Amino acid sequence: MSDDVLFRRSGYAAHITLNRPRALNSLTHEMVLRIDEALTKWEHDPAVEVVVVTGAGERGLCAGGDIRAIHDDARDGDGSASAAFWRDEYRLNARIARYPKPYVAVMDGIVMGGGVGISAHGSVRVVTERSRIAMPETGIGFVPDVGGTYLLALAPGELGAHLALTGAPIGASDALLCGLADHYMPSGLLRSFVDDLAERPVREALGRHVQDPPPGELAARKGWIDACFSADTVEESIQRLLAHDDPAAKETADTLLAKSPTALKVTLAALRRARGLGALERVLDQEYRISCACLRGPDLVEGIRAQVIDKDRNPSWSPATLVEVTDADVERFFAPLGERELGLAAASDTTEEVVW
DSSP states (O other), X not given: OOOSEEEEXXXXXXXXXXOOGGGTTOBOHHHXXXXXXXXXXXXXXXXXXXEEEEESSSSEEEOOBOHXXXXXXXXXXXXXXXXXXXXXXXXXXXXHHTOSSOEEEEEOBEEETHHHHTTTTSSEEEEOTTOEEEOOGGGGTOOOOTTHHHHHHTSSTTHHHHHHHHOOOBOHHHXXXXXXXXXXXXXXXXXXXXXXXXXXXXXXXXHTTOBOOOOOSHHHHHHHHHHHHTSSSHHHHHHHHHHSSSHHHHHHHHHHHTSOHHHHHHHHHHHHHHHXXXXXXXXXXXXXXXXXXXXXXXXXXXXXXXXXXXXXXXXXXXXXSGGGSOHHXXXXXXXXOGGGOOOOHHHHTTOOOOXX
């Protein structure tokens, strides 16, 4: 058994430490299964009152899933390994959201993709001045998953659409504004805070350490973000961005034009549909359909190649332009999977979300 994820107990607290610092603690399938196993054990242990998740090293909590493995599986295999990984990962995301004990996620440093899934569904989410949170999937020909479209659909106005389509990283104050985090504290206080959780109730430990965050950026930009991203199509959003007076809006248009056209259109559709689906489990079922469909298209392999494998930052998307991506192309990503469905939705009909 590997030491890619570490578990320990300290007083009232049980600790999960993602321990792949050289890979920025990216998640493997084995890590997901071991975390789920630990959560099962601690759920039924009366001595455990709180679960705390942190990342090893100085760079961040988690940069996402192991996309190199997904690249190789999609290119050389049949995609079954990736589908199995997502099945267990998304089930873990849903479990975290419903966990019956406080689940404290220390979102210090980089938190992206799967890192958001393992933290932002928690009941207590702490950010610092070092936090950089993002769902950058459209840049690799993929679509925000791990419940990302659920979380971003709940953000005020069109901030979620902006973040989902651009993949832009945000800091602590903006994460609080968008509902991706709950509390801010300086990174220098994290060790004391985590130590407190071993012997104090969560609310008391928070009260001793939480502070007001430094200013963010999105609040001042929300006017043009709402105006531009409320369009019915990605093409119209880009036109509005290019026509806007704010230079940041034009920069955002350039950012979008570099992303996978297919991923952009599917992401917007997924986000809009997520708003009407309700429970997280229903959105995760939708994301699983989309993720499996991405394995069958060319952009995921090409995007990971350009950004991670060869690092030439010059992907050749197919189709290459937004106008070439038809409504029928988008709809195929939402097609039912039959007996291969994730099937989480039924749980949401009988389980209430835990709020601390």
